[in-house]
Structure formats: structure tokens, C-alpha cells
Amino acid sequence: MPLGLDLPVFRAVVTTIVPEAAALNEEGWRELGAVVEALLRSRPESLRKQFRIFLGAIQWLPVLRYGQPFTRLNADARTRVLKHLESDRIQKIRVGFWGLRTIVLAGYYGRPSAAGGIGYAASANGWGALR
Amino acid sequence: MTRVSYDIVIVGSGAGGGTVAQELSPLCRQGVRIAVLEKGPRLRDDEFTGRELEMAGALYEDGGGFLTSDGAMTIAFGCAYGGSTVVYTGTSMLPPARVINRWNVPGLTHADLDCRARKFMGENNVHLLEDGLINENNKLFVTGCGELNYHVQQFPVNIKGCRGSSLCNLGCPNRAKQGTDRVQLPNAERNGVEVITRAEVLTVGEKTLAVRVDHKPAGAKGDPSSWEPGDYQIDTKMIVLCAGAVNTPALLLRSGFARDLPRLGHGFTTHPAFIIVGEHARPITNFVGFPKSYYVDDFIESDHFVLETCMYFPFITAKSMAGLGAPHSAFMRAFPRLQMILVLACDKADAHNRVSIDKSGKPVVDYRFQSEAIQGLIRGAVTSAKILFAAGAVRVHMPVARETTIEATEAGRLEEIAASAEFTAGKTPVSAAHPQGGCGMGADRSGSVTDSYGRVHGLPWLFVADASLFPDSLEINPYLTIMALADRVAERIRVEAPALLGN
Numbered sequence: 001m002p003l004g005l006d007l008p009v010f011r012a013v014v015t016t017i018v019p020e021a022a023a024l025n026e027e028g029w030r031e032l033g034a035v036v037e038a039l040l041r042s043r044p045e046s047l048r049k050q051f052r053i054f055l056g057a058i059q060w061l062p063v064l065r066y067g068q069p070f071t072r073l074n075a076d077a078r079t080r081v082l083k084h085l086e087s088d089r090i091q092k093i094r095v096g097f098w099g100l101r102t103i104v105l106a107g108y109y110g111r112p113s114a115a116g117g118i119g120y121a122a123s124a125n126g127w128g129a130l131r
Numbered sequence: 132m133t134r135v136s137y138d139i140v141i142v143g144s145g146a147g148g149g150t151v152a153q154e155l156s157p158l159c160r161q162g163v164r165i166a167v168l169e170k171g172p173r174l175r176d177d178e179f180t181g182r183e184l185e186m187a188g189a190l191y192e193d194g195g196g197f198l199t200s201d202g203a204m205t206i207a208f209g210c211a212y213g214g215s216t217v218v219y220t221g222t223s224m225l226p227p228a229r230v231i232n233r234w235n236v237p238g239l240t241h242a243d244l245d246c247r248a249r250k251f252m253g254e255n256n257v258h259l260l261e262d263g264l265i266n267e268n269n270k271l272f273v274t275g276c277g278e279l280n281y282h283v284q285q286f287p288v289n290i291k292g293c294r295g296s297s298l299c300n301l302g303c304p305n306r307a308k309q310g311t312d313r314v315q316l317p318n319a320e321r322n323g324v325e326v327i328t329r330a331e332v333l334t335v336g337e338k339t340l341a342v343r344v345d346h347k348p349a350g351a352k353g354d355p356s357s358w359e360p361g362d363y364q365i366d367t368k369m370i371v372l373c374a375g376a377v378n379t380p381a382l383l384l385r386s387g388f389a390r391d392l393p394r395l396g397h398g399f400t401t402h403p404a405f406i407i408v409g410e411h412a413r414p415i416t417n418f419v420g421f422p423k424s425y426y427v428d429d430f431i432e433s434d435h436f437v438l439e440t441c442m443y444f445p446f447i448t449a450k451s452m453a454g455l456g457a458p459h460s461a462f463m464r465a466f467p468r469l470q471m472i473l474v475l476a477c478d479k480a481d482a483h484n485r486v487s488i489d490k491s492g493k494p495v496v497d498y499r500f501q502s503e504a505i506q507g508l509i510r511g512a513v514t515s516a517k518i519l520f521a522a523g524a525v526r527v528h529m530p531v532a533r534e535t536t537i538e539a540t541e542a543g544r545l546e547e548i549a550a551s552a553e554f555t556a557g558k559t560p561v562s563a564a565h566p567q568g569g570c571g572m573g574a575d576r577s578g579s580v581t582d583s584y585g586r587v588h589g590l591p592w593l594f595v596a597d598a599s600l601f602p603d604s605l606e607i608n609p610y611l612t613i614m615a616l617a618d619r620v621a622e623r624i625r626v627e628a629p630a631l632l633g634n
Binding site: 098109 | 457
């Protein structure tokens with residue numbers, strides 16, 4: 001089952017969790033998607049399905065409250081939607097969001113260019129690299 | 132199905148398995164055939180790249196993301212030649228007397244474990260890191276604790292030739308960490324022990340094991356197994372299980388031992404943990420230098436937590452901070468200015484937390500956060516925030532606070548913030564790396580799985596020698612205690628070898 005990484009809602013979720021992702025070019029999005037694909041490739045098919053279903057729920061649940069899907073909301077409203085999921089009273093929903101958030105963070109910060117972008121430059125040379 | 136036979140089979144190659152392998156290896160000179168079966172791969176030295184996701188995928192079970200059954204906590208443990216000793220920080224602490232005495236295992240004394248642990252301190256080059264190699268992330272912890280009159284202690288570490296890569300948890304790229312992959316396993320192999328990687332034990336039977344050897348996946352790190360891929364039946368005279376506190380109980384459960392061992396899988400603890408991050412106004416040395424040099428254990432008895440210095444990688448840091456959006460990103464952008472403290476809660480064995488298996492026999496960890504552990508995490512978070520501010524941090528990320536970013540101007544309100552702190556399973560980012568219990572030692576099968584020498588009750592040919600032996604939480608980093616227990620198990624096997632091996 002495709003993960004739906006090409007759907008607008010995926011990019012909207014990513015840029016809400018990591019605002020800097022809005023500056024990614026197509027190559028950056030391709031890298032991010034490749035990391036997510038690789039992470040989920042080794043996981044059970046049911047997890048891939050849950051990921052896709054969760055994305056769909058995020059896109060359409062806001063219609064009930066805001067009258068618009070997630071991708072049509074402004075940044076503040078998107079953040080409110082995701083924060084609501086993060087704190088939902090049902091643990092399964094919180095855990096589902098936790099999983100999605102983890103995958104997004106891996107996709108963004110797991111790219112070497114993102115690590116470099118925040119000034120992280122660990123090296124096998126350690127102290128030697130400072131000199 | 133290929134049939135092979137050995138005199139002794141050791142399952143797992145970490146702190147327990149590597150130690151048992153070395154300590155039994157002199158028997159090889161007498162013609163005893165010993166094999167170590169390791170599920171994970173054996174990496175070449177040049178494959179330790181320090182790249183976060185790449186190394187996590189190569190060295191950890193489930194890439195480090197093994198989830199509890201409710202999905203509220205990840206448990207990280209190694210899956211490679213050397214087990215978790217490849218990915219720990221090398222902290223090597225002696226077994227604490229207060230805990231060993233509290234375990235009250237008949238026949239097990241603190242003095243015995245202490246003596247054995249000290250043997251491995253010498254063997255694995257355990258020492259206190261020289262002051263000149265300690266970075267600011269660690270020194271600022273000492274500064275903050277000093278301001279607050281907390282008693283800081285330095286971790287003994289098992290490193291040799293550390294260059295300060297800070298990449299310990301991704302496998303040292305400089306071969307500096309003296310885990311079983313660098314010391315005990317090579318010694319054992321020199322003496323004639325065979326180590327077979329990519330070999331997963333499916334079930335254990337009466338002096339027999341069903342084993343599957345996997346292909347090396349395309350593009351994966353590590354050497355192929357020395358055995359052809361396929362299914363094997365191994366006949367043996369003795370089995371020593373050292374697959375860790377998740378996989379050893381699970382292996383016994385799926386092999387049908389639960390009927391005679393009612394405590395199998397019970398008593399699981401894991402030191403649930405999270406990180407508290409402080410941002411300084413200037414860059415500090417954090418991702419350069421050894422990451423974990425100091426700890427404070429003043430609060431174990433009163434508040435059930437331990438504080439340790441730590442430094443993680445970008446993704447793990449991002450995952451370990453709560454929230455999303457701008458406040459979260461602001462800390463990530465400040466990475467070279469971040470100071471980190473790990474809060475470990477001291478959980479206790481209870482009736483709920485245990486290892487079980489699913490329909491396919493895979494391990495399942497049922498874990499519920501105990502109120503004392505939650506309080507430990509909250510009190511640990513507040514104490515860490517105080518240390519970070521005392522060390523000069525301008526703001527702190529506290530995952531249990533309602534507003535996770537706390538400015539230095541609010542440092543005086545920390546107790547008030549603690550009073551309204553929220554710990555929510557599935558929201559608060561909790562992870563663990565010290566799985567323990569599940570095959571606890573004790574007097575008999577009604578209250579335990581093994582005796583004090585790791586022998587499974589009623590089965591003279593079956594031993595356990597890993598952290599699953601702990602009857603309750605160790606409350607400190609466990610590796611040296613695991614090695615000491617494994618040494619005890621090996622000694623008992625050596626003494627009884629003539630009878631057990633029928634020689």
C-alpha cells in the first residue's frame with residue numbers, strides 16, 4: 001500500500017511539525033520521503049496502513065470543526081489540530097500521532113543536510129576535528 | 132533442516148553471552164565444542180560511520196524503536212555481535228549493595244558480585260576519564276550541581292583511546308569502547324569458541340534448538356553469516372540463554388516453558404527515561420567529547436530518579452523533546468548551544484509489567500508507568516531544570532511542563548511548574564535502554580525462574596545469563612552487573628562440566 005507521501009496533507013503535516021521543512025526544495029522532499037519509506041519498509045504492513053489512515057484522518061477530521069480539510073487551514077489552525085491529537089483523551093490516538101510525529105522527525109532530521117543545517121557536526125575525529 | 136551438534140550453545144553475544152563465552156572458552160582446549168548464536172550482524176570496523184539512522188538500523192533491534200504493547204515507550208537494545216555493549220556508552224558501575232541486598236536472592240551476595248565485577252573492570256579497562264577529555268556539556272552539569280550542592284559522581288567508563296567522537300550509542304567508530312565485541316568475544320574465539328551471526332533461535336527444546344540463519348539483506352551492513360542461510364537443528368548438552376531481558380523470556384515462552392515456570396516474563400523493569408535540554412547563550416562543546424561522564428544519585432531513595440549527563444543525535448533529540456512546531460524547532464536550531472541531562476526513573480517489578488509473546492511468538496512488553504516512576508520523572512525534570520539554569524542556561528525544554536519552554540526568568544517558578552506538570556502516556560516522550568527481569572533469580576519456581584547461578588528451576592541443562600536474571604530494578608546502568616552474574620553462571624557450568632557434559 002502506498003504511504004501517501006506524495007499527498008499534500010503529508011507535506012502540510014511535516015511543515016506543521018517542523019516549520020523549517022517549508023523551505024525544502026523537491027530534492028529535499030525526495031530525501032525526506034526516502035527516509036520515511038526506508039523506516040517503514042521493515043515494519044509490518046499493518047503499520048504502513050495505519051500511517052496512511054492516520055494521514056487521511058488528519059486531512060478530513062478538521063472539516064467537522066473548521067469546515068475545511070487540513071490542507072486548507074492556516075498554520076495556526078493546523079498546529080491546533082495536531083496539538084489536539086497529541087493530547088487526545090484516547091491513548092490510541094495519542095500514540096498514533098506520536099508515531100507519525102516520530103516518523104516525520106526522522107524524515108527531516110535524519111537527513112545529513114538537516115543535521116548540518118542545525119550545526120550538528122559530530123565526527124569520528126572528535127576533538128581532532130576542532131583543532 | 133541441517134543438524135549440527137555442540138556441547139554448549141550460548142544464545143546472544145552481549146554483556147552476558149560474551150562473558151559466558153570467554154569464561155567457558157578454556158573448556159575448548161579439553162575438546163568441548165562451544166557455539167555462540169547471535170541474531171544480529173558482525174560489522175567491519177570501517178562500517179561504523181556514525182550516521183544516525185544508518186547505524187541505528189544496523190545495530191539495534193527494530194532500529195532502536197522497539198515499542199511497548201501500548202505504544203507509549205520505546206525500548207532500545209542492541210542486536211549485533213557484542214549485543215548492547217556495541218551501543219551503550221561504556222558506563223561501568225559496580226553492583227550497588229543496597230539493591231543486591233534488597234533482591235534477597237538465596238545464595239547471592241553483594242560481595243561475590245562486587246568481586247567479579249572488579250575483575251571485568253580490569254579486563255575491560257574501566258577507569259575515570261581524564262579531565263582534559265571532558266567537554267562542556269558535562270562540565271556544566273558539575274557547575275550546576277555545585278551551585279545546588281548536589282553530590283556529583285563520575286562514571287567509570289570502559290574506553291581505550293577515546294577520540295571524543297560522541298558517537299558511542301551508534302557504535303564507536305574508533306574501536307575505543309571495550310565492550311564484549313572488543314574484549315570477551317575475540318578472546319573466546321581465539322580459544323576456539325565459534326560465533327555464528329545472523330542466527331536467530333526460534334525455539335528451545337530438551338537439549339536442542341531450532342535456529343534460522345538469515346541471508347545478509349541487500350545493502351545491509353556486516354558480514355554474511357559463517358553458516359549457509361537456512362534452518363538448523365542444533366543438538367547440545369547445555370544451553371545458556373543470553374538474549375537479553377526482552378528476547379530471553381520471549382524465547383522461553385514461545386518454547387512452551389511457561390507451564391512449569393509461572394514467573395516467566397514477570398518482573399520486567401527498564402528505567403523509563405527522558406531528556407531535559409537546556410539552551411545556553413553561546414556554543415558549548417557537546418557533540419565533541421565523551422558524552423556521559425557524570426551522574427547524581429542523591430534522589431534514588433527519596434524521589435526514585437537518577438540524573439546522568441548525555442548527548443544525543445539530531446533525530447533522537449528531536450524525538451525525545453515534546454511538542455511540535457516553532458518551540459520545538461527553536462531548540463533544534465540551537466543544537467551547538469544545547470546541554471542535555473537524562474532523567475532515569477527507578478521503576479519496580481510489579482504484577483503488570485512483563486514480557487509476553489504475540490500469536491507469532493514475537494516478544495511483547497506490557498508496561499504501565501508506575502506512579503512512583505512518574506513522580507520520579509517529574510521530580511527529575513524539575514531538578515534537571517534547576518541544574519541547567521544554575522549552569523547558565525537561558526531556557527530549558529521540560530517535556531512534562533504545560534508550556535514546554537521555560538525561560539531563565541521563570542527559574543524561580545520551577546516548583547510551581549512542577550505542581551502542574553502533566554505526564555501523559557503516549558504524549559510524554561519516554562524511552563528506555565535498560566531492560567531487566569523476566570527470568571528473575573530466586574529460591575523456587577513459585578517466585579522465580581532460575582536459581583542464583585542462573586540455572587532454570589528443574590532443568591539442569593538450561594541456564595540464563597543476562598539482565599533478565601534481575602529480580603527487580605538495578606537502579607543503575609546494568610552492564611557490569613550482568614557481566615558479574617554471567618561470570619557466576621559460567622563458573623558453575625565449569626565446575627559441573629564433567630557431570631553436565633558427560634565427560
